[in-house]
Amino acid sequence: MKLHQATHQDFEKVKNAYIDIINNTPNMEQHARWVYGKHPTDEIIQSYIEEQAMYFLEHDAEVAAVMALTMSQGEDYHDIHWAIPCHDEEVAVVHILAVTPAFQKQGIGNKIIQEAINLAKEKGKKAIRLDSMTSNTPAHHMYQKMGFQQRGQKEMYTENTGWTEFYFFELVC
Secondary structure (H helix, E strand, C coil), X not given: CEEEECCHHHHHHXXXXXXXHHHHCCCHHHHCCCECCCECCHHHHHHHHHCXXXXXXXXXXXXXXXXXXXXXXXXXXXXXXXXCCCCHHHEEEEEEEEECHHHCCCCHHHXXXXXXXXXXXXCCCCEEEEEXXXXXXXXXXXXXXXXXXXXXXXXXXXXXXXXXXXXXXXXXX
Protein backbone atom coordinates (compact mmCIF):
# COMPACT_ATOMS: atom_id res chain seq x y z
CA MET A 1 0.00 0.00 0.00
CA LYS A 2 1.50 3.31 -1.10
CA LEU A 3 0.66 6.95 -0.37
CA HIS A 4 0.49 9.21 -3.42
CA GLN A 5 0.24 12.97 -3.63
CA ALA A 6 -2.59 13.59 -6.10
CA THR A 7 -1.94 15.49 -9.32
CA HIS A 8 -4.41 16.86 -11.86
CA GLN A 9 -4.17 13.50 -13.67
CA ASP A 10 -5.53 11.83 -10.51
CA PHE A 11 -8.61 14.05 -10.21
CA GLU A 12 -11.10 11.53 -11.66
CA LYS A 13 -9.64 8.71 -9.56
CA VAL A 14 -9.93 10.78 -6.36
CA LYS A 15 -13.38 12.13 -7.27
CA ASN A 16 -14.66 8.60 -7.99
CA ALA A 17 -13.28 7.39 -4.65
CA TYR A 18 -15.29 10.07 -2.81
CA ILE A 19 -18.42 9.22 -4.80
CA ASP A 20 -17.96 5.52 -3.94
CA ILE A 21 -17.45 6.41 -0.27
CA ILE A 22 -20.55 8.60 -0.14
CA ASN A 23 -22.78 6.16 -2.01
CA ASN A 24 -21.62 2.93 -0.36
CA THR A 25 -20.48 3.63 3.20
CA PRO A 26 -22.93 2.32 5.80
CA ASN A 27 -24.42 5.09 7.96
CA MET A 28 -22.88 7.90 5.89
CA GLU A 29 -26.04 9.97 6.42
CA GLN A 30 -25.61 9.64 10.20
CA HIS A 31 -21.86 9.93 10.73
CA ALA A 32 -20.42 12.33 8.15
CA ARG A 33 -23.49 13.42 6.15
CA TRP A 34 -21.42 14.05 3.02
CA VAL A 35 -23.28 14.74 -0.21
CA TYR A 36 -21.14 14.82 -3.33
CA GLY A 37 -21.40 18.22 -4.98
CA LYS A 38 -22.04 19.89 -1.62
CA HIS A 39 -19.19 18.37 0.37
CA PRO A 40 -16.85 17.49 -1.07
CA THR A 41 -17.18 19.28 -4.39
CA ASP A 42 -15.10 19.07 -7.54
CA GLU A 43 -13.80 22.54 -6.70
CA ILE A 44 -12.71 21.51 -3.19
CA ILE A 45 -10.84 18.47 -4.52
CA GLN A 46 -9.23 20.48 -7.32
CA SER A 47 -8.15 23.23 -4.93
CA TYR A 48 -6.48 20.68 -2.63
CA ILE A 49 -4.74 19.14 -5.66
CA GLU A 50 -3.51 22.58 -6.77
CA GLU A 51 -2.29 23.25 -3.22
CA GLN A 52 -0.44 19.90 -3.35
CA ALA A 53 -2.44 18.85 -0.29
CA MET A 54 -4.51 15.94 -1.70
CA TYR A 55 -3.30 12.40 -0.99
CA PHE A 56 -4.55 8.88 -1.58
CA LEU A 57 -3.49 5.40 -0.50
CA GLU A 58 -3.45 2.91 -3.32
CA HIS A 59 -3.38 -0.88 -3.26
CA ASP A 60 -3.09 -2.84 -6.53
CA ALA A 61 -4.12 0.24 -8.56
CA GLU A 62 -7.23 0.67 -6.40
CA VAL A 63 -7.80 3.72 -4.17
CA ALA A 64 -8.06 2.59 -0.55
CA ALA A 65 -8.29 5.97 1.21
CA VAL A 66 -8.24 9.69 0.48
CA MET A 67 -7.46 12.83 2.47
CA ALA A 68 -6.31 16.39 2.20
CA LEU A 69 -3.47 17.52 4.45
CA THR A 70 -2.83 21.25 4.56
CA MET A 71 0.35 22.63 6.05
CA SER A 72 -1.40 25.44 7.91
CA GLN A 73 -4.63 25.98 9.81
CA GLY A 74 -7.42 28.43 9.10
CA GLU A 75 -9.36 30.87 11.25
CA ASP A 76 -11.92 28.23 12.26
CA TYR A 77 -9.18 26.75 14.45
CA HIS A 78 -8.18 29.95 16.26
CA ASP A 79 -10.67 29.89 19.14
CA ILE A 80 -10.08 26.28 20.25
CA HIS A 81 -8.12 25.66 23.46
CA TRP A 82 -5.19 23.72 21.98
CA ALA A 83 -2.60 21.86 24.06
CA ILE A 84 0.19 23.98 22.59
CA PRO A 85 0.01 27.46 21.08
CA CYS A 86 1.01 27.51 17.41
CA HIS A 87 1.04 29.98 14.55
CA ASP A 88 -1.12 28.88 11.62
CA GLU A 89 1.89 27.74 9.56
CA GLU A 90 3.21 25.56 12.41
CA VAL A 91 0.23 23.21 12.15
CA ALA A 92 -0.87 20.55 9.65
CA VAL A 93 -4.62 19.94 9.30
CA VAL A 94 -6.36 16.80 8.02
CA HIS A 95 -9.46 17.39 5.86
CA ILE A 96 -11.97 15.13 4.05
CA LEU A 97 -10.35 11.88 5.15
CA ALA A 98 -12.22 8.73 4.17
CA VAL A 99 -11.65 5.05 3.42
CA THR A 100 -13.25 3.47 0.36
CA PRO A 101 -15.87 0.82 1.15
CA ALA A 102 -13.80 -2.10 -0.19
CA PHE A 103 -11.06 -1.27 2.35
CA GLN A 104 -13.10 -0.28 5.39
CA LYS A 105 -12.58 -2.09 8.70
CA GLN A 106 -9.07 -3.20 7.69
CA GLY A 107 -6.96 -0.60 9.53
CA ILE A 108 -6.58 1.61 6.46
CA GLY A 109 -7.87 4.68 8.32
CA ASN A 110 -5.07 4.21 10.86
CA LYS A 111 -2.57 3.82 8.02
CA ILE A 112 -3.51 7.06 6.27
CA ILE A 113 -3.60 8.96 9.58
CA GLN A 114 -0.09 7.63 10.32
CA GLU A 115 0.99 8.87 6.89
CA ALA A 116 -0.44 12.31 7.74
CA ILE A 117 1.48 12.32 11.03
CA ASN A 118 4.69 11.34 9.23
CA LEU A 119 4.24 14.10 6.62
CA ALA A 120 3.54 16.71 9.31
CA LYS A 121 6.66 15.68 11.23
CA GLU A 122 8.78 15.73 8.04
CA LYS A 123 7.60 19.32 7.45
CA GLY A 124 8.55 20.27 11.02
CA LYS A 125 4.98 20.94 12.21
CA LYS A 126 4.41 21.27 15.95
CA ALA A 127 0.93 19.72 15.83
CA ILE A 128 -1.55 18.02 13.56
CA ARG A 129 -5.20 18.97 13.96
CA LEU A 130 -8.58 18.12 12.49
CA ASP A 131 -12.28 18.56 13.01
CA SER A 132 -15.06 16.01 12.82
CA MET A 133 -18.82 16.22 13.19
CA THR A 134 -19.89 15.28 16.71
CA SER A 135 -22.01 12.48 15.20
CA ASN A 136 -19.01 10.80 13.55
CA THR A 137 -18.18 8.51 16.47
CA PRO A 138 -16.30 5.87 14.40
CA ALA A 139 -13.82 8.55 13.30
CA HIS A 140 -13.48 9.89 16.86
CA HIS A 141 -12.51 6.44 18.13
CA MET A 142 -9.91 6.08 15.39
CA TYR A 143 -8.38 9.52 16.06
CA GLN A 144 -8.19 8.90 19.79
CA LYS A 145 -6.69 5.45 19.22
CA MET A 146 -4.00 7.18 17.12
CA GLY A 147 -3.16 9.53 20.01
CA PHE A 148 -5.26 12.58 19.14
CA GLN A 149 -6.94 14.40 22.01
CA GLN A 150 -10.29 16.13 21.74
CA ARG A 151 -9.54 19.80 22.44
CA GLY A 152 -12.84 21.57 21.84
CA GLN A 153 -16.24 21.74 20.26
CA LYS A 154 -18.03 24.41 18.27
CA GLU A 155 -20.75 24.95 15.73
CA MET A 156 -19.73 25.60 12.11
CA TYR A 157 -21.62 26.03 8.85
CA THR A 158 -21.13 23.59 5.98
CA GLU A 159 -23.00 23.33 2.68
CA ASN A 160 -24.09 19.75 3.26
CA THR A 161 -25.29 20.07 6.87
CA GLY A 162 -25.95 23.73 7.62
CA TRP A 163 -25.01 24.70 11.19
CA THR A 164 -23.54 21.62 12.84
CA GLU A 165 -21.48 20.83 15.96
CA PHE A 166 -17.90 19.69 15.40
CA TYR A 167 -15.23 18.29 17.70
CA PHE A 168 -11.64 19.43 17.28
CA PHE A 169 -8.74 17.02 17.75
CA GLU A 170 -4.99 17.55 18.14
CA LEU A 171 -1.85 15.45 18.17
CA VAL A 172 1.33 17.20 19.32
CA CYS A 173 4.22 16.18 17.02
